[in-house]
Amino acid sequence: MKKQNLVVVGGGSTYTLGMVMSLIEEKENFPLKSITFYDTNAERQEKIAKATEVILKEKYPELESFNYTTNRKKAFSDVDFAFVQIRTGGLQMREKDEQIPLRHGAVGQETCGPGGMAYGLRSIKDMIEVVNDVREYAPDAWILNYTNPAAIVAEALRREFPKDDKILNICDMPAAIMVSYAKILGKEIWDLVPEYFGLNHFGWFTDIYDKEGNKLTDDIKNAIKDNGFLPEDSEIINDPSWIKTFKQVETMLNDFPDYLPNTYLQYYLYPSQMVEKEDVENTRARQVINGREKRVHDQCETLIRDNSTEHADLEVDIHGCYMIRVAASLAYNNGDTFIVIVENNGIISNLQDDAMVEVPASLTARGPKPFAVGSIPTFQKGLIEGQLAFEKLVVDAWYEKDYNKLLQALTLNRTVVDAPRARAILDDLIKENKEFWPELAKK
Numbered sequence: 001m002k003k004q005n006l007v008v009v010g011g012g013s014t015y016t017l018g019m020v021m022s023l024i025e026e027k028e029n030f031p032l033k034s035i036t037f038y039d040t041n042a043e044r045q046e047k048i049a050k051a052t053e054v055i056l057k058e059k060y061p062e063l064e065s066f067n068y069t070t071n072r073k074k075a076f077s078d079v080d081f082a083f084v085q086i087r088t089g090g091l092q093m094r095e096k097d098e099q100i101p102l103r104h105g106a107v108g109q110e111t112c113g114p115g116g117m118a119y120g121l122r123s124i125k126d127m128i129e130v131v132n133d134v135r136e137y138a139p140d141a142w143i144l145n146y147t148n149p150a151a152i153v154a155e156a157l158r159r160e161f162p163k164d165d166k167i168l169n170i171c172d173m174p175a176a177i178m179v180s181y182a183k184i185l186g187k188e189i190w191d192l193v194p195e196y197f198g199l200n201h202f203g204w205f206t207d208i209y210d211k212e213g214n215k216l217t218d219d220i221k222n223a224i225k226d227n228g229f230l231p232e233d234s235e236i237i238n239d240p241s242w243i244k245t246f247k248q249v250e251t252m253l254n255d256f257p258d259y260l261p262n263t264y265l266q267y268y269l270y271p272s273q274m275v276e277k278e279d280v281e282n283t284r285a286r287q288v289i290n291g292r293e294k295r296v297h298d299q300c301e302t303l304i305r306d307n308s309t310e311h312a313d314l315e316v317d318i319h320g321c322y323m324i325r326v327a328a329s330l331a332y333n334n335g336d337t338f339i340v341i342v343e344n345n346g347i348i349s350n351l352q353d354d355a356m357v358e359v360p361a362s363l364t365a366r367g368p369k370p371f372a373v374g375s376i377p378t379f380q381k382g383l384i385e386g387q388l389a390f391e392k393l394v395v396d397a398w399y400e401k402d403y404n405k406l407l408q409a410l411t412l413n414r415t416v417v418d419a420p421r422a423r424a425i426l427d428d429l430i431k432e433n434k435e436f437w438p439e440l441a442k443k
């Protein structure tokens with residue numbers, strides 16, 4: 001098995017230590033020759049990198065090299081894979097994305113509604129630069145992207161790099177939901193085969209099978225209706241916010257029993273409830289700053305101080321394992337099935353071809369080979385088309401520097417709806433994002 005050279009773009013991410021633990025766990029499936037971290041923030045990355053050195057020395061002695069750098073040429077030259085997880089504006093800007101809509105009575109969420117729009121308009125420029133630079137130094141590398149909002153990033157990269165067939169955007173949410181299905185069924189996630197359609201953070205499982213072809217959908221639905229639904233992945237199992245989110249799946253299934261929903265649909269189906277439960281001074285960004293970010297940085301200090309993993313509480317998580325298993329299937333032509341984000345081109349037969357949809361695909365060395373979904377029902381089609389128009393208008397607005405398209409986008413979004421409210425939110429977001437967004441022109 002050829003050993004891979006990997007760069008993690010966003011080496012300072014709160015997810016990097018989990019990714020490192022997952023690379024160790026998955027080393028038989030995805031063996032590595034070298035790991036490099038790249039980040040624009042040297043100090044943030046160094047903390048994670050120094051801790052990673054301690055982990056790798058103990059748990060991956062056969063790795064030939066580990067480096068970290070802020071130099072793109074050093075980082076990207078000759079890599080086989082780039083795993084991208086950057087956050088333009090950091091968690092501080094995430095907090096603004098959540099607070100501003102909430103102050104106007106609309107959903108304040110990282111990837112949904114106005115918050116997703118604001119984050120998307122920040123991510124696009126940096127993501128285009130990252131892809132251009134990876135391509136300069138590693139023309140054949142696979143670029144696997146987690147950077148959010150993945151739907152808007154995927155649409156922008158589709159337009160910017162129409163001929164590049166080695167960029168793949170993915171999301172761990174369907175996989176994290178499948179971890180919970182697996183727990184209900186007494187199985188491993190990798191034993192399950194999903195049927196799924198939608199946009200990123202906006203989709204449904206139509207069925208779940210095991211590898212022998214047995215349909216398990218009703219077992220899952222009945223278990224959720226009888227016992228509720230909880231997160232099971234190590235990263236979120238004890239997180240009160242994720243526990244609340246997973247519990248909402250039971251409500252969604254009672255109201256709309258046809259399919260098993262992605263958890264993110266709660267923001268579009270119950271926007272008023274989502275606003276009511278929020279505390280504007282303690283939105284998710286603040287919880288992450290005081291929670292995951294602090295925990296990861298404390299772990300780094302322990303690892304560096306002890307020069308050993310003995311007292312560090314390190315876990316493998318689905319976020320890391322999912323990206324790595326996707327990479328392994330592409331690298332070794334495994335043809336395994338994963339839910340990924342690809343251009344529609346008839347997969348959902350009654351949806352426009354140029355939509356970036358989230359569907360299962362067999363991943364081979366020639367890229368994702370998505371399975372046909374066919375025609376989707378009116379309710380889901382209507383919801384998807386509204387959301388898709390929102391996403392496309394946001395990307396149009398970025399390219400055309402067009403204020404009016406953003407106003408249209410927000411007015412269309414189910415989390416906003418009201419035009420004056422859309423305008424008020426947009427004007428506040430513009431003030432806070434001057435450093436990041438293009439300067440917009442009004443008609």
Ligand SMILES: NC(=O)c1ccc[n+]([C@@H]2O[C@H](COP(=O)([O-])OP(=O)(O)OC[C@H]3O[C@@H](n4cnc5c(N)ncnc54)[C@H](O)[C@@H]3O)[C@@H](O)[C@H]2O)c1
Binds near residue numbers: 015170171
């Ligand atoms: N697709 C998914 O399902 C999924 C799942 C989890 C996280 N994510 C995304 O992963 C990213 C990381 O999340 P986080 O909470 O760890 O954020 P974070 O702020 O902790 O980490 C992001 C890192 O990226 C760096 N960075 C910012 N701009 C950069 C650039 N242009 N080039 C290189 N590095 C840059 C930052 O300095 C930081 O160290 C976010 O975009 C998040 O939304 C996506």
Ligand SMILES: O=P(O)(O)OC[C@H]1O[C@H](O[C@H]2[C@H](O)[C@@H](O)[C@@H](O)O[C@@H]2CO)[C@H](O)[C@@H](O)[C@@H]1O
Binds near residue numbers: 148177235284318
């Ligand atoms: O609010 P956060 O920062 O905790 O999470 C936001 C992300 O949520 C989803 O991803 C993952 C999570 O990151 C991961 O650790 C895993 O264990 O469970 C979550 C649910 O799948 C979402 O898919 C991402 O796009 C968000 O960035």
Ligand SMILES: [Mn+2]
Binds near residue numbers: 150170171172173201
């Ligand atoms: Mn996601």
